[in-house]
Amino acid sequence: MVSKYSNAVLLPLLLFGIVIAIWSAISAQIPGFPPPSEVWSELLVVLSDPFYNNGAGDQGIALQLGNSLARVFGGFALAIAVGVPVGLLIGMSKNAYTAFNPYIQILKPVSPLAWLPLALFVFKEVNTTAIFVIFVTSIWPIIINTALGVRSVSEDYLNVARVLQLSPFERVFQIILPVAVPFIFTGMRLSLGIAWLVIVAAEMLTGGVGIGFWIWDEYNNLNYSHIIIGIILIGVIGYILDAAMGLIADFFDYRKRGLK
């Protein structure tokens, strides 16, 4: 019998073999579809010089990914700066909740890409437009989860604050935020995941340096192996972003700190 540890290695490897076999079969059927071996050798080439810069249209993969990440973090940071205070407000005030809720419910299901033409018209510049689209993408989960965190503060803790006559400021920092922070990080983690999904599509539309446009550009160059490389690298980076946010979230979560 194989142990559960060797299972953890063997089973994904087995599936990997099956995927490679199916992939090879597809590339044998469709002329020009790159087989796994070609993608592998191209991947080595792409990764061998990730930082080259031959002007706006031709840059290394690390620069492409870096530009996309910078836009994601720009829009994400703006969304935190706006979303957390708004979330705190609508979590603490019934009136603010009543005022904001209909708009949040209506705007939340709108694809962030629908904002792109409007943003392009307003900003007349692709970088700001992409950052704005990521901002719109990220803000809803952050607002909603922050408000949820605030509303999950137990009445007992608030009674403690009332007996001790904490000021509103002290109440936010000593009672509400410690409870809400894990929720805020859950919202941030969701946001970052969606933002990384959306940036690829946004860049395909806006052009410029970035992984999304790189993939689109390689399609126009008939360089299909690079498209597959792009998909793999986007996946790896998305996984790393999610895992890093998970670690940061755990660090700020008192429920995971107290019980060592």
Added chain:
Amino acid sequence: MSAKPFLKIDHVDKIFPLGGGKEYVALRDVQLDIKENEIVSIIGHSGCGKSTILNLIAGLDTISNGTILLEDKHILAPGPERAVVFQNHSLLPWLSVYQNIEMAVRKVLGEELSSSEIRDHVMKYIQMVNLDHAKDKYPGEISGGMKQRVGIARALSIEPKVLLMDEPFGALDSLTRANLQDHLMRIQMQTGNTVVIITHDVDEAVLLSDRVIMMTNGPEATIGEILEVNLPRPRNRLELQHNPEYLRCRGAIIEFLYSKFAKEDE
């Protein structure tokens, strides 16, 4: 003891609006004078509004009619001179035992005490409930009885005029409860606090109290009878078992709760 009441509950009603113009009268014309240093317990069936009285004294809920005065001052809002020990301890789970008490002390006495005095003050109350060994533990790491001792230490550490306890030992097993009752009696003899305890436990009421306030059933609950417990302190639960005064008090409460104001199961 002075004739002047320390805490005066004067013709207090508590009415909860139910919506649709309806209302629920929880308390009707409650009148009670509590003396300084006195331990009073309020006992009654569930739904008799005993916790409501405590919330009114604490200022956590508003009085519909009448007044409550503490040393001649109207009670309108919560304040640290009326510390509350909550039924479920209400410790902040992201702070250690020490930090939970420190946070209260810093807020209430922070302006009068230096940092080292704050530390000594917090430690004094941690020692009072024998929790030196657990001072750096988090609430999630200690037992229910220990949590409630921290809750008592936190309430006492802000040097309140009145200690309000809402079924403080209700969620604990009977051995732990007995232990905490002994703790409370010992501490109260040291500090001389005025204590109001909400309970539904007959033995607890007799053991701890100078007077037991017996509530009628709601709606429109009010004080049915007041029983003086004439037992010397310190009290020892073993010696009291066959004490005629203890048995008389116990009998009077049981008579009140299960004969005069018996309540069917809901």
